[in-house]
Amino acid sequence: MNNPKLNPIQMMTLISAGTLGVDILTVPRRMVDAARQDGWISLLLGGLLTLITGTLAYILANQYPDKDFPEILVHIGGKFLGRLLILIVAVYILLYVSLSVKIFVQALLIFLMDRTPEFVLILLMNLVAGYAVFKGLETMGKVVDILFPITVFTVFFVMLLALPQADPIRLKPILYNNTNNVLKAIVPASQRFTGAGLILYFFKHASKSKSSFPWFLAGISIPIISYVSLSIITIMVFGTKEISTLTYPTLTLIKAIQFPISFLERLESFAAVFWIGIVFNAGILFYHASVRNTMVLFSIPEKYKNHAIWGHIPVLMIIGQMESNVWKVLEGTPEIRAIQSVIVLGLIPLLVGYTLLKNRRGKSDASKG
Amino acid sequence: MNIIKKLFGKQQKRFDQLNKEQYGQFKLVGDIKDNINSLYGIMNHSSDLKCREFNLAGSNRRAAIIFISTIANEDMIQEHILKPLVIESTASVGKGRIDFEDIKDSMISANSVKVVKTFDDIVLGIMSGDTLLTIQGYDKGLLIDSKGYQGRTIGEPATEPSVKGPQEAFVEILKINIGLIRRRLLDSNLCFEKHKLGRRAKADYVIVYIKGIANSRLIDEIKNRLSILDVDSQATTAQMMRMIVDRPKSIFPLIQVTERPDKVVAALSEGRVAILMNGNPEAVIAPTTLPILMQSSDDYFENWIVASVIRMARLVGIFVTALLPALYIAVTAFHPDMLPLNLVLSITKSRTGVPFPAFVEAILMVFTLELLQEAGIRLPRVVGQTVSIVGGLVIGQAAVQAGIVSPIMVIVISITAISSFTVPDYSLGLALRLARIPFIILAVTLGAFGVAMGLLAGLIYIASLKSFGLCYLEPISTLYPSDWKDSIIRGPLWSMKKRPQALEPEDPIRAEIKRKGKRSE
Structure with a gap:
């Protein structure tokens, strides 16, 4: 009953939940734009x-376990x-969190809450995410543990x-006159993870x-499998031409489903509510990362952590309001x-290279000594 | 000696104004009159405090017994204390020399007899139903166990009924409650640690655990938290425990209150700790978690598949209790397009003529439901049924016919009420009933999005709760996968070889069960 550390399975859910973000709504469109019907190969x-890059990150983390x-x-x-x-990383993560929420809120405005002001939705999402970070990593771990299996299911x-x-x-023709595009799209595809x-x-x-x-x-593999499968299914249902006209192909995919029991008329609205959990999971984990960046960047002591957490809200709101057009x-x-x-x-x-080299030097110096 | 006596005599006169801290330091004196007067002073000349003076058999030495007639067994006092002392004789008494040990061992046939000197011990003993024997010329007395409370017999559980499980519930007498647990758990490591609580009115409470199973850190934590309690008196175990939980302001119960001995025994076997208090027909079990509060005794008397389905139905019941009115408002007010057209039409038709928006309707009905439930509890059982008939049928029907509420809203609220009865823990049910209101407000302001955000915030809040260090959502997490077998589902009993790992029991293995066909024999 001590504060338990994150166990390996919990690490898996955290990494998966952090990766499966708002991209789930847009990934088929982006991949089709980059490599047409072979977008799923680029994604894979x-x-x-x-x-590979994740393994490098793991090696780096392993070198500095505390x-x-x-x-x-x-x-x-x-x-x-x-x-x-840190500043570069912090800016990136701040933008990532803020724009992820923005993209998702735009989807909500289309599919669910067409009369509610955008800033209200963004504010509420950020406040609840801030509340999760405020409660600490252990609480966040539990929340992700519960939401993640439901959302993946x-x-x-x-x-x-x-x-x-x-x-x-x-899906055909596969790789026909399209290899260059597929290869070019690999790096952008890796950015989904x-x-x-x-x-x-x-x-x-x-x-x-x-x-x-x-x-x-x-x-890492769970989001890869999810995104690749989702892209394949979406391409198989709509074809590349139609997908390139859709902003949120995944939600449109749900709309296209002929549900045998017509209990719910608009399944995509229902899914939009359900998938708040997906964006929320990723959001709180990146929010936590952003708070850590801020605290180390400005040498904020642990006792003022709450200031750093709630101080994020206005910053995220400002970034979220900067651009009103979701396409932009x-x-x-x-x-x-x-x-x-x-x-x-x-x-x-x-x-990683620097650390390994330094460690090797340290070892050889020690053996000489 | 006389000076001391005089001094003490003066102090005695002030006993009436003394509180426990002050009289606690005083001791018995050789004069029984003084002792009797002192005790009457301390007890504020209570009418049920009885004193009987007499000569010890075979000598002219005066003695007295003092007890509280309402909580002592007078027959026992007559037969086993007074009769031997007044009628029967021993050698030591006959010689004029009183050996307290001799009286204790040879004359008084009570369960427990101890030599006392201070008023602190004496008052506490007398108030617990013991009898004081004081003898002229001796500055010490004997405190004889003569407890004889009048209590009700063991009955059926009133708030936690079970279809197939044992039909016994705790009563108000601590001794009987201990017996109910002891009878079911024939383990020599079953420990009952007795403590007292309260500055003015001391109450006996017992910490129960199985040594070698319960984590010693958990036991120490509970003891430490209880030891720092400094209160005048404590009426119930639940009140006492709610003062020491991790988050006293939480609306969710962070302790499990039960009237079922079999639940306590099961909890002890898992490595949890129970607390019993004299005068309370309930036990408190700590730590507890949300999945534990959703379990019922009947789950363990049925096939595991059936039990699992029932548990999941209960989980749905929890969500319906807290969310159904909010979801109805969200869908009808914000997202009618989510529903099939026919359903939307029938809802619209049913709401024709209702002067209030769905939100006001829901609040009215929820409030009426709360009133009915509260009235049903307060009134005698027979009248309570009348209230539910009048409330549920007459008022409901009349409200619909008068056009104040729509029939669909009555259906929604009825389903909500029925669902709330599926929650096995009463305190959890109350918390969920309270949670309805914020969800309704979120639904009316932000629709389904508001409800979803409220759910997330609620999940974060619940995930942050702890009960004596144990996360409130355990075992629904990846930390202890082996505990999943007894969480939302109830796995086969043969598969539950380990005790719940989240409790960090000192003996983690519960059973070595080999399934049919895999037996070594």
Whole structure:
């Protein structure tokens, strides 16, 4: 009955829940835009790339088991460079959280709450997410433990219901004159799995055991399987032409389902309510990461953590209000994606290389000594 | 000696104004008159305090017995204390030398006899039903066990009925309650630790646990929290425990209150701790969690598949209790397009002529339901049934016919009420009833989105609750997968080889059960 550390299975759910975010609504459209009917292959390859970058993140976290990412950055980079790097990561995560909520709220406005002001929905979502972070990591772990299986089940249930309308011919031709596009889309596809990097924030609180790594990989694999399957089903149901006209193809997929019992008229509205949990899970985990970044960046003592948590609300609100057109939010994020690429493909491998080299030197110096 | 006597005599006169801290330091003196007067002073000349003076058999030495007639067994006092002392004789008494040990061992045939000197011990003993024997010339007395409360016999559980389980419930007498547990749990490691609580009115309470199963840190934690309680008096176990729970302001019960001995025994076997208090027909079990509060004794008397389905139905009942009125309002006011057209039409038709919006209708009906439930509890059982007939049928029907509420709203509220009765724990049921109101407000302001946000906030709140260090949602988490077998579902009994791991029992293995066909023999 002590405060238990996160066990390997809980790590898996946290990583999965952090990765399965608002992208679930838009991923088929984005992949179709990038690689047409072969978008799912890019997504699969992007997932494999994430498994590699995720492994690097795991190695880095494992090298500093009592530190989280911002602390590692300060430890390696020193006060100035370390804080500069935290600033980059912090800005990225803030933008990610804020725009994820924005995208989801836009979907809610279309499918559920067409008369409610957008800022009310954003404010309420941020407040509840802030409340979760305020209650601490253990509480967040429990909440994710409960919501995650339900949300994943609904995703696969939706796919199952959509199967009768799927036509495999719409996936063809596979890789015909499209290899370049598929390859080009791998890196953007891997950016759908940002949540894998959360290991750098949670490893500090995890119980260290040999089984942690397989569970961590399982945690990345669940979203990969979910996204790839969802993309395949959506392409099979709508075809690439129709998908490229849909903002939220997944919700439209639900709309297209011919539910045998007409208990609910608009299943997509129902799903929009249900999938608040998916966005919420990812939101609170990134919110936590953002709070940690802020605390280390500004050297905020633990006793003022609540200030850092609630201080996020106005910042998230301002970012959320900056752009009113959801398409511009969706399309206008290459800068954010560029920062993400720099962090995932540049910074983390660099830090891992540096740490391993330093450790090897330390060992050889010790053996010489 | 005389000076001391004089001094003490002066102090005695002030006994009437003394509180427990002050008289606690005084001791018996050699004069029984003084002792009797002191005791009467301390007890404020209570009418049920009885004193009988007499000469010890075979000597002229005066003695007296003092007891409270309403809580002592007068027959026992007559037969086993007074009669031997007045009529029978022993060698030591005949010689004029009184050996307290001799009287204790040879003359008084009570269960427990102890030598006392201070008024602190004496007052506490007398108020518990014991009898004081004081003898002229001796500054010590004998406190003889003569408790004889009048109490009701063991009856059926009133608030936790069971179809197939045992039909015994706790009563108000601690001794009988201990016996009810002891009879079911023939384990020499079953510990009953007796303590007292209260500054003015001392109450006996017992901490019950199985040594070697219950985690020693949990036992110490409960003892520590109880030991720092400094209150005048404590009427019930639940009140006492609610003062020491992790979050006293929480509307959700963080302790389990039960009147069923079999539930206590099951909890003790899992590694939990129970607390019993004299005068209370209930036991409090700690720690507790939400899934535990959703369990019923009957779950364990049925096939595991049946029991699991019933448990899940109960879970649905919890959601319906808290959410159905809110969801009805959200759907009708914000998202009528979510429902099939025919249903929307029939709802609209039923609401024709109702002057209030659905929100006001719901609040009116919820409030009426609460009044009816409260009236049903307060009134005698026979009249209570009349209230439910008048309330449910007559008022409901009349309200619909008068056009104040719609028939659909009556149906919604009725289903909500029925669902609330499926919650096995009364306190949890009350919390869920209270939770309805904020959900209704969220539904009327933000529709289904508001309800979803309220659910998330509620989930976060519940996930943050702890009962004596144990998370309130255990075992619904990935921390202890082996505990899932007895959570939302009830797994087969043969599969429950381990005690709940979340409780960190000192002996984690409950059974080594081999299924048919896998027996080694």
